[in-house]
Amino acid sequence: MASQEIYKQLTEIFRDLFDDDTIVLTPETTAGDITGWDSMMHVNVVLAVEMRFKIKFKTSEIESLHNVGHLADMVETKLAVERRPAHA
Amino acid sequence: MFQDLDWLPEREDWASLADTIHHQEPREALDSFRLLANSRMDFVRAFRLDKMLQRYRSEHDLIEFLPKVRLALIGSSTLSHLHPGIRLAALRRGILLDVYQGIYGMYRQELMDPTSGLHSFKPDVILLALDAHHLAEAENADADSILVMIRSCWDAARDSSNCSVIQQTVLPVHPHLLGNQESQYSVSPAAIVTKVNALLRDEAPKANVHLLAVDEWAAQTGIFEWFEPSLWYRSKQEIHPRVSNLYGDQVGRILAALRGKSSKCLVLDLDNTLWGGVVGDDGVDGIVIGQGSESGEAFVALQRYAKGLSQRGVILAVCSKNDEANALLPFEKRSEMILRRSDIACFVANWEDKAGNIRRIAQQLNIGLDSLVFLDDNPFERNLVRRELPRVAVPELPEDPSGYVRMLSAAGYFETLSITEEDRERSHQYRANLAREELREKATDMQGFLRALKMKLTWSPFAGKDLKRVVQLLNKTNQFNLTTRRYSEEAVQALLADKDVLTLQLRLLDVYGNNGIIALLIGRRNAHAELELETWLMSCRVLGRQVEQATLNILAEKAREMGCAHLAGYYRPTASNAMVRSHYEKLGFTLLDTAEDGSTRWKRSLDQMSPLATEIEILEEDEYGVARDLQAAH
Numbered sequence: 184m185a186s187q188e189i190y191k192q193l194t195e196i197f198r199d200l201f202d203d204d205t206i207v208l209t210p211e212t213t214a215g216d217i218t219g220w221d222s223m224m225h226v227n228v229v230l231a232v233e234m235r236f237k238i239k240f241k242t243s244e245i246e247s248l249h250n251v252g253h254l255a256d257m258v259e260t261k262l263a264v265e266r267r268p269a270h271a
Numbered sequence: 272m273f274q275d276l277d278w279l280p281e282r283e284d285w286a287s288l289a290d291t292i293h294h295q296e297p298r299e300a301l302d303s304f305r306l307l308a309n310s311r312m313d314f315v316r317a318f319r320l321d322k323m324l325q326r327y328r329s330e331h332d333l334i335e336f337l338p339k340v341r342l343a344l345i346g347s348s349t350l351s352h353l354h355p356g357i358r359l360a361a362l363r364r365g366i367l368l369d370v371y372q373g374i375y376g377m378y379r380q381e382l383m384d385p386t387s388g389l390h391s392f393k394p395d396v397i398l399l400a401l402d403a404h405h406l407a408e409a410e411n412a413d414a415d416s417i418l419v420m421i422r423s424c425w426d427a428a429r430d431s432s433n434c435s436v437i438q439q440t441v442l443p444v445h446p447h448l449l450g451n452q453e454s455q456y457s458v459s460p461a462a463i464v465t466k467v468n469a470l471l472r473d474e475a476p477k478a479n480v481h482l483l484a485v486d487e488w489a490a491q492t493g494i495f496e497w498f499e500p501s502l503w504y505r506s507k508q509e510i511h512p513r514v515s516n517l518y519g520d521q522v523g524r525i526l527a528a529l530r531g532k533s534s535k536c537l538v539l540d541l542d543n544t545l546w547g548g549v550v551g552d553d554g555v556d557g558i559v560i561g562q563g564s565e566s567g568e569a570f571v572a573l574q575r576y577a578k579g580l581s582q583r584g585v586i587l588a589v590c591s592k593n594d595e596a597n598a599l600l601p602f603e604k605r606s607e608m609i610l611r612r613s614d615i616a617c618f619v620a621n622w623e624d625k626a627g628n629i630r631r632i633a634q635q636l637n638i639g640l641d642s643l644v645f646l647d648d649n650p651f652e653r654n655l656v657r658r659e660l661p662r663v664a665v666p667e668l669p670e671d672p673s674g675y676v677r678m679l680s681a682a683g684y685f686e687t688l689s690i691t692e693e694d695r696e697r698s699h700q701y702r703a704n705l706a707r708e709e710l711r712e713k714a715t716d717m718q719g720f721l722r723a724l725k726m727k728l729t730w731s732p733f734a735g736k737d738l739k740r741v742v743q744l745l746n747k748t749n750q751f752n753l754t755t756r757r758y759s760e761e762a763v764q765a766l767l768a769d770k771d772v773l774t775l776q777l778r779l780l781d782v783y784g785n786n787g788i789i790a791l792l793i794g795r796r797n798a799h800a801e802l803e804l805e806t807w808l809m810s811c812r813v814l815g816r817q818v819e820q821a822t823l824n825i826l827a828e829k830a831r832e833m834g835c836a837h838l839a840g841y842y843r844p845t846a847s848n849a850m851v852r853s854h855y856e857k858l859g860f861t862l863l864d865t866a867e868d869g870s871t872r873w874k875r876s877l878d879q880m881s882p883l884a885t886e887i888e889i890l891e892e893d894e895y896g897v898a899r900d901l902q903a904a905h
Contacts, residue, residue, distance in 0.1 A: 196315060198319075199315045199316060199318065199319040200315055200318050200319065201322075202318075202319045202322035202323055202326070222506070223349070223351060223352065223506065226352075226502070226505060226506045226508070226512075227314075227315075227318065227352065227512060230314075230502075230511075230512050230513065231314075231315045234313070234315075234513065235315075242501055242504065242505060245505065
């Protein structure tokens with residue numbers, strides 16, 4: 184499972200985007216659990232995550248997203264790739 | 272660059288202020304919302320603030336505190352992600368905005384169908400945002416026929432809604448097929464977009480349509496920031512959410528300009544803002560200005576930009592902590608200075624605090640605090656003025672002076688929809704006003720002062736050549752405005768065609784020059800032989816000069832000619848027009864009644880009214896805008 188820090192940051196993004204400080208994200212959270220998480224907001228969630236972590240998702244990755252746990256794991260994987268020294 | 276509105280200050284108390292807002296009473300809450308909207312933000316934060324505002328509005332009626340504007344956003348791609356940025360930009364300028372989102376891709380049907388949701392929304396403004404793919408990739412697309420289609424949309428918008436129209440230019444998102452000579456290949460989508468944008472720039476002003484020049488903004492800040500192919504394929508968003516605040520702010524500027532809320536005056540600090548160094552310490556020869564050093568040229572560039580603003584009607588003022596004699600030295604002794612003392616309408620250099628001085632500048636120039644922009648390199652002074660005078664715009668400035676001009680121009684405070692002759696004359700007019708002030712101080716009595724001015728008031732109905740200026744004044748005069756009714760150019764045209772309507776535009780001339788059009792009146796004859804004064808507004812520059820009395824004399828004569836026996840006056844209070852609450856009382860009208868909101872109705876019989884005594888000569892103006900008697904005198 185992705186780190187607590189990633190969940191903390193994701194929670195901040197979700198609380199801002201949906202203007203709801205009661206949101207608590209778990210790996211099992213899906214769009215159905217959060218009021219207003221429609222396809223348009225999904226685009227915003229992805230963009231906000233991309234901007235916050237300075238990463239980029241492929242279109243196929245976005246289409247395959249099915250819950251917050253999956254999103255957090257993808258963030259973690261991408262951050263790990265970014266941080267790997269260029270010569271390794 | 273600039274996508275988070277970098278000229279706005281960062282607010283460290285954002286979270287705590289945001290937390291308390293929903294407990295606050297409407298007036299206080301609105302102030303908090305405006306403070307937050309006036310801080311730097313990315314699109315995620317803008318989303319949240321907008322949601323908070325929407326929720327607060329759904330629970331509280333805010334309409335008595337701020338004017339409301341209804342904007343319809345229609346187009347051919349996904350646009351709803353742009354609403355938060357637009358709504359916040361409107362709030363930033365003191366406007367509560369309701370946004371109607373047109374049905375995706377149905378803009379033509381909605382415009383043409385009088386029963387559509389668009390028309391039942393009754394928009395004040397329609398923003399037509401058409402995307403490049405939709406326009407340039409249609410079969411046999413060519414620029415001229417695209418323009419025909421767009422023009423038919425403008426006509427439809429006007430016919431059914433009588434509203435203002437904003438046309439977004441087309442984003443240059445297409446790849447080039449030829450390269451640098453792309454325009455030679457007329458079927459290339461990139462070439463079509465370039466040509467459509469050129470045609471729009473010709474046609475929109477003629478049709479009184481205002482452009483939202485996103486292509487220029489994309490050119491300045493980078494098209495790759497604005498348009499992202501993956502986002503287009505994913506969700507048909509042509510404009511990336513990360514630039515939605517910048518986009519929204521551009522729309523907000525136009526909405527503000529439509530309502531006369533653009534800034535009017537640039538107040539400049541001196542040391543390390545207009546030149547490098549401190550003139551009091553370094554001496555007039557020690558300050559940095561002019562060619563030969565990077566920062567010296569950067570200060571010249573700022574002065575040149577300020578001068579350019581002044582030449583098109585922005586008033587310049589100086590507010591500096593200095594001895595006045597020292598502060599004036601560079602203007603007198605340094606030939607590298609672009610700005611001269613005569614470019615500055617109001618020059619304040621002393622050791623008092625800047626907030627108080629800025630308040631004094633506003634009073635002397637007779638403009639509202641919300642018309643001022645204050646430019647200062649010192650973060651302490653900036654924050655002090657922001658705290659004391661939240662209505663004054665105070666942009667952040669980078670530490671390096673080479674970035675000053677870019678920041679000031681990006682902030683777009685002085686957005687102007689069209690340029691009139693009077694705009695170009697304005698700076699001169701304000702300086703002449705100061706000369707009048709000096710005469711007033713010298714004159715021992717008021718009558719003597721007024722007589723020495725040798726004033727001439729010329730009148731005519733609204734004239735075609737002045738229509739732009741008339742519409743501008745109708746929509747931006749806030750203080751001396753009895754009813755604050757706003758009129759589109761189309762609405763004014765309709766008035767001119769109406770036999771029951773009297774329109775008057777007045778110019779004031781005196782020994783110091785032509786003040787330009789300084790007052791407008793619109794009267795409507797009703798069935799009871801009364802002339803109902805639905806608009807009476809005047810420029811505050813000519814207060815205290817008996818213009819109101821002279822105007823009433825003209826009005827009485829014209830009303831009699833129309834067969835009226837009475838004048839009916841109205842006063843509708845707003846946040847800015849308390850100064851005219853007793854206007855009709857002073858002119859001898861009788862109060863009929865006072866409504867709950869403080870509105871009053873007044874009446875004056877023309878029967879026994881003899882002209883009021885003034886020191887003003889009244890002349891009729893001919894079609895060339897020249898008063899005949901004046902012409903004869905020369």
